[in-house]
Amino acid sequence: SQQGEEDPQALSIQEGENATMNCSYKTSINNLQWYRQNSGRGLVHLILIRSNEREKHSGRLRVTLDTSKKSSSLLITASRAADTASYFCATGNSGYALNFGKGTSLLVTP
Amino acid sequence: DTAVSQTPKYLVTQMGNDKSIKCEQNLGHDTMYWYKQDSKKFLKIMFSYNNKELIINETVPNRFSPKSPDKAHLNLHINSLELGDSAVYFCASSYSGGETDTQYFGPGTRLTVL
Numbered sequence: 001s002q003q004g005e006e007d008p009q010a011l012s013i014q015e016g017e018n019a020t021m022n023c024s025y026k027t028s029i030n031n032l033q034w035y036r037q038n039s040g041r042g043l044v045h046l047i048l049i050r051s052n053e054r055e056k057h058s059g060r061l062r063v064t065l066d067t068s069k070k071s072s073s074l075l076i077t078a079s080r081a082a083d084t085a086s087y088f089c090a091t092g093n094s095g096y097a098l099n100f101g102k103g104t105s106l107l108v109t110p
Numbered sequence: 111d112t113a114v115s116q117t118p119k120y121l122v123t124q125m126g127n128d129k130s131i132k133c134e135q136n137l138g139h140d141t142m143y144w145y146k147q148d149s150k151k152f153l154k155i156m157f158s159y160n161n162k163e164l165i166i167n168e169t170v171p172n173r174f175s176p177k178s179p180d181k182a183h184l185n186l187h188i189n190s191l192e193l194g195d196s197a198v199y200f201c202a203s204s205y206s207g208g209e210t211d212t213q214y215f216g217p218g219t220r221l222t223v224l
Contacts, residue, residue, distance in 0.1 A: 042202075
């Protein structure tokens with residue numbers, strides 16, 4: 001069953017700007033992951049945040065998790081044209097699978 | 111070397127036909143998955159296998175039959191194809207299937223049923 005819902009569905013920004021996308025989920029989780037999908041490609045793992053963490057950084061990525069609101073956000077700082085992709089949050093499905101949201105399509109224009 | 115590979119990349123076929131998609135991973139992972147991504151990019155789990163054993167079989171028509179001959183391979187056979195089967199099918203693998211595992215995805219197979 002679908003767990004995550006990303007917001008906004010689509011986001012268009014210029015190079016150098018920051019991009020923020022949000023994910024809301026319905027049930028309790030142990031961790032939440034973010035994946036990126038370039039057009040015509042498979043998904044690539046970006047970052048995992050555990051339920052006892054509030055914030056995590058990886059390069060230009062910053063992820064936050066608010067378990068009380070059942071939401072997470074992904075911030076990409078100083079975006080580049082190469083960041084153009086769809087971004088998905090995913091939560092565990094009792095192990096052995098992930099539930100993905102519908103994704104946020106990010107367009108970064110030069 | 112490609113970590114998770116799928117063949118074919120594109121598959122165009124007529125309604126009623128039977129087709130197979132193959133998946134191989136060279137990561138030494140124990141768990142493999144099939145996901146279906148529809149035209150709205152919604153990605154849904156279909157099956158997962160751990161050590162060749164079926165673990166998850168979501169609400170998928172029994173026209174879809176996965177087969178795992180060994181830990182490195184998970185194939186998907188589809189009988190009597192229907193228009194609604196048109197989608198992109200992704201194979202993925204992970205180390206053990208745990209919730210904190212990173213999943214590694216193949217490039218996808220775009221299936222078009224005419």
